[in-house]
Amino acid sequence: MVDVEELLKALADPTRAVILDELVEHTGQTLFEICNRLSSRHGINPSRQAISQHLQVLEAAGLVRSERSGRYKFHYVDTAPLLRITERWPNAGRQDSTREADGIGGTTDPGVPRAGALPASKGKKP
Amino acid sequence: MRINLASVLVSDQAKALEFYTTKLGFVKKNEVPMGEVSWLTVVSPEDPDGVELVLEPDSHPAVRPFLDALVADGIPFTSFAVADVQAEYERLVGLGVQFTQPPTAMGPVTTAVFDDTCGNLIQIAAMVQAPGE
Incomplete structure (x- = not known):
């Protein structure tokens, strides 16, 4: 690993x-x-x-x-290995109260950088 | 001086003629038997007196390793112009042609890359915008 x-x-x-x-x-x-x-x-x-x-x-x-x-x-x-980053540094001290309120831990938020920032599947029409 | 010929190196001339005519839609221009192989060329029906594409035997021992290395990295040997890459892609996929790259916008051009079944990858390309527009 x-x-x-x-x-x-x-x-x-x-x-x-x-x-x-x-x-x-x-x-x-x-x-x-x-x-x-x-x-x-x-x-x-x-x-x-x-x-x-x-x-x-x-x-x-x-x-x-x-x-x-x-x-x-x-x-x-x-992008699965990126999960290990948030597993190592979970969201302790995070300001985002909504996350903590609905009980989502750091492990379910892969925090994939910029994924989806680009238009989806351009030029890949079926 | 002017350019009148371009070549692709093909593993089988008969198979190549079949692919380049029935799938791509080019027409045979010259076929001159030369022993075991032929001087074999095709042209685009859009430009029958234009540049001829020579379907040249790949019999030299250096050719296979060279083409295999290009193909492994997805590098096309040459590129043809089409009016609409997406439409051409759909037409060729319908004929069973295999693509290593679907139509993709690459700056001012849209390109796609397919396998000619005779050893080469070939790119098709169209300008997204005509020059000067």
Whole structure:
């Protein structure tokens, strides 16, 4: 199991955060699609190798999983490990009284950063 | 000087001709037998005297590892222009064509990527807005 420090390190990079944003919008992307999304939507243009290394860091942290399907390799997002951050630092001292009032503990709030901040499934019409 | 040919390297010329004509809708322009293979080209019916696409045998030993590496990372070998990526995507999916990337807005263009079944990924693309608009 990945420790929380490794998770935080994986998140503490703006490019990796954007990769997660894009994979949350559409999970199951090739390296080519990820590179194009970063370049065309965010003006982020590192080399393909650099993106590949970012994906390896995210994979080591358990936030991205890559799967070979026939001749292609796809990358899938998995935000479940983020729960461990709020498990370690539950919402003690939190100002948000409504949360405490309805008894929701920190463990049910994954606090996924920016998930849903982007328009849902653009370009993925059925 | 002008560009009159572009090539894709295909694993099987007969299969490629079938795919590029019956699925993509190109038409055969030249087929000249040369021993075991042919000089085989197709053109777009929208531009029959335009650039010819050569369906070239991938028999050189360097080709397979090269194309396999591109395909694994989802990188298309070349790109064709279409009027409407979403409509073309739906038409091709209906014909059983497999996509590695559904239509996706990428800044000023919308793109999608499919498998030509002969060793290559191919991108289709359309400008979201015509230039100058």
